[in-house]
Amino acid sequence: MLLCDIGNTNIKIYNDGLVQIVSQEELLSYQDQRLFYLSVHPSLQSFPDCKKWINLEAFVSVxxxxxxxxxxxxxxxxxxxxxxxxxxxxAITVDVMQDNIHTGGFIYPGKKAFFEAFRNISPRLDFSYQDILKNRLPQETRSALSYGFIAPLVALVEKLPKPWYVTGGDGGLLLQYLPDAIYRPHMIFEAMKQIIQRNGLC
Known part of the structure; x- marks a missing residue:
């Protein structure tokens, strides 16, 4: 089964258990194959020349x-x-489900966006993320920025219902601070498979 997750930054192809990041040009090399996709990219919503492709958006329900x-x-x-x-x-999205109902959620800057924002304020704030101890206040700028990124996010998540499911490119980082979380790196493709099966599309 060929699946595609078209995000704001990356395009990911799932092919029989293997996941790879591809360019737009590489994506179109699959135009003659049966492919199921979801897209949040504003300019990559439809593909008129790809007759065998199926956009799953209309089949997603919550x-x-x-x-x-x-x-x-x-x-x-x-x-x-x-x-x-x-x-x-x-961006980091956090969503709560209770009794099979989405009860709300929030959006937090992703790691790259967070550090770019400070880099734009001053060259003295041009640092990359480093691991921190979330229960100890930082004593230097790089740790202070890293603390400002991770500690509030973790504190917010810790107030939300378990189980916590973590996915996405920086999911591994969050696991260091949310040891009870369940890591599902390919959760979007799990969801797409379920949508396809529920709707008898394959």
Missing amino acids: KSSYNGLGVDRKALCSLVDEGTVIDAGS
């Missing part, structure tokens, strides 16, 4: 009163009856 919930967040939440889904990508 009970929610949240206005503007992205299709990727809906898909991830559709896998969960109870708990919190944390997708650590370009």
Whole structure:
């Protein structure tokens, strides 16, 4: 089964258990194959020349009163009856499911965006992330920035219902501070498979 997750930053192809990041040009090399996809990229929503491709957006369903919930967040939440889904990508999205209903969520800057924001304020704040001790106040600038990124996020998540499901490119980083979390690196593809099966698309 060929699946594609088109994000704001990366395009990921899932092919029989293997996941790879591809360019737009490489993606179109699959145009003659049967491919199921979800896209949040504003300019990569439809592909008229790819007759065998199926956009799964219309088949994604989750009970929610949240206005503007992205299709990727809906898909991830559709896998969960109870708990919190944390997708650590370009932006970090946190969504809560209770009794199979999406009860709300929030969006937090991704690691790259967070540090770029400070870099734009001053060259003295041009640092990359480093691991920190979340219960000890930092004593130098690089640690202070890293603490400012991770500690508030972890504190917010710790107040939300378990189980915590972590996915996304920076998911491994969050696991260091949320040891009880369940890491599902390919959760979006798990969701797509379930959507396909539920709707008899394959």
